[in-house]
Amino acid sequence: MDHEKTAELSSLYPCCSAPQHNRLVSYDDEISMFCDQFSCARVTSTGVWLFCKKWTNHRIIMKNPSIIKKAYRCCDGVCHSKPLEFPNCFLLTASLLTASWRFSMRVRRALLYMPGDDMRKIQKAIGLGVDCICMDIEDGVATNRKAEARSTIYQALSELNFGRAERLVRINPVGSGLVEEDLRAVLSAHPDGLVIPKVGGAEQVRWVSQRLALAEREHGWPVGSIVLLALIETALGVVNLREIAGSDPRLQALIFGAEDLAGDIGAVRTREGREIFYARSAVVTHAAAFNLQALDMVFMDLQDIEGLREESLEAARMAYTGKQIIHPNQVVPVQEAFTPSDEAVDRARRVIEAAALHQQEGAGAFTLDGKMVDAPVVRAAEWVLARARAEGKD
Ligand code: COA
Numbered sequence: 487m488d489h490e491k492t493a494e495l496s497s498l499y500p501c502c503s504a505p506q507h508n509r510l511v512s513y514d515d516e517i518s519m520f521c522d523q524f525s526c527a528r529v530t531s532t533g534v535w536l537f538c539k540k541w542t543n544h545r546i547i548m549k550n551p552s553i554i555k556k557a558y559r560c561c562d563g564v565c566h567s568k569p570l571e572f573p574n575c576f577l578l579t580a581s582l583l584t585a586s587w588r589f590s591m592r593v594r595r596a597l598l599y600m601p602g603d604d605m606r607k608i609q610k611a612i613g614l615g616v617d618c619i620c621m622d623i624e625d626g627v628a629t630n631r632k633a634e635a636r637s638t639i640y641q642a643l644s645e646l647n648f649g650r651a652e653r654l655v656r657i658n659p660v661g662s663g664l665v666e667e668d669l670r671a672v673l674s675a676h677p678d679g680l681v682i683p684k685v686g687g688a689e690q691v692r693w694v695s696q697r698l699a700l701a702e703r704e705h706g707w708p709v710g711s712i713v714l715l716a717l718i719e720t721a722l723g724v725v726n727l728r729e730i731a732g733s734d735p736r737l738q739a740l741i742f743g744a745e746d747l748a749g750d751i752g753a754v755r756t757r758e759g760r761e762i763f764y765a766r767s768a769v770v771t772h773a774a775a776f777n778l779q780a781l782d783m784v785f786m787d788l789q790d791i792e793g794l795r796e797e798s799l800e801a802a803r804m805a806y807t808g809k810q811i812i813h814p815n816q817v818v819p820v821q822e823a824f825t826p827s828d829e830a831v832d833r834a835r836r837v838i839e840a841a842a843l844h845q846q847e848g849a850g851a852f853t854l855d856g857k858m859v860d861a862p863v864v865r866a867a868e869w870v871l872a873r874a875r876a877e878g879k880d
């Protein structure tokens with residue numbers, strides 16, 4: 487995009503100002519396919535701005551139909567179907583993105599915690615085929631073992647091969663007086679991402695993000711190469727969900743922490759979970775609104791694998807994309823629950839094919855196998871296929 491146009495656009499529309507890094511460009515395989523066509527992309531509260539080197543709208547749609555339903559040329563936050571004076575700027579609002587957008591990020595069906603001072607468990611985790619390995623320095627580590635945890639995590643990140651698993655570190659809460667030391671100790675080993683616990687406001691996410699930007703600059707790493715996941719597990723975090731979810735482009739997921747939340751509000755945890763259900767719903771809804779992933783609460787009963795499976799399936803039905811876990815025996819049932827079955831994928835494919843045919847014939851609603859199919863059913867089927875695709879199943 488030439489400088490003149492950029493300057494003109496920036497003055498007219500501040501949200502289109504200088505190219506900024508965000509997760510869409512560098513860390514997302516599907517979007518990086520656009521990099522030869524787009525000079526930059528930026529997420530704002532209005533949507534995803536893409537700045538093109540040249541007019542490639544049709545090529546984008548054809549190249550990756552799973553991500554973008556429609557791209558309109560746009561200059562003023564309103565989408566236009568006709569060419570405008572700045573044809574090389576698009577706005578893709580959330581409603582124009584298909585369900586697979588969220589799944590174009592790294593797959594995070596299960597996120598396994600272990601105390602950061604326990605090298606044996608870190609090594610064990612690597613052999614489990616789990617999507618994310620999260621080495622803890624927060625509540626899973628005794629106060630007098632924090633230093634040990636930091637150095638063990640540094641060593642693990644530097645020396646061990648984690649294979650395809652994501653290398654995450656859960657730091658202490660911002661403002662705890664411990665987090666500066668956590669960052670100093672582990673960042674130079676370049677984790678893939680950090681989990682920030684007890685997030686109560688957007689400024690906490692931004693504070694960590696700025697620290698990451700400094701570290702990236704200092705080490706010459708790509709800007710944005712360390713992502714963030716925010717744990718919502720306090721009453722304040724729940725009431726500030728909207729600002730937290732939109733706080734920073736590094737943020738890829740919201741994680742729901744039920745035990746801490748119950749403690750914070752003074753609720754008693756039950757198996758049915760009515761006491762935390764509002765928050766559990768709010769987290770997944772805000773994640774969806776901001777195109778983030780959502781990871782469900784920990785299932786505490788290590789013996790009850792059937793109960794874990796049930797709760798994971800329930801979370802998947804609620805649109806959670808994954809779940810936190812704490813023991814090797816929880817990996818398989820949870821990852822299975824967040825992977826659509828072959829039957830579900832097959833049915834979704836048939837729904838979408840049939841819907842396309844009926845659309846051509848001018849019918850928005852029709853029956854398939856005796857059940858009514860209309861637009862929301864088709865959208866649900868798109869979700870199933872998006873999930874399956876993310877897990878390499880489609
Ligand atoms: N990650 C990796 N390996 C783990 C593990 C975990 N979270 N939990 C257990 N293991 C390993 C054990 O080291 C043991 O390995 P070994 O057979 O090679 O010795 C094996 O799995 C079986 O463990 P088990 O005896 O059933 O459990 P335990 O009594 O050793 O540990 C917990 C029970 C709850 C302490 C342990 O699962 C744990 O530390 N979980 C994570 C807790 C945590 O991080 N909490 C904070 C986030 S909510």
Ligand code: MG
Nearest residue numbers: 625719743746
């Ligand atoms: Mg917690």
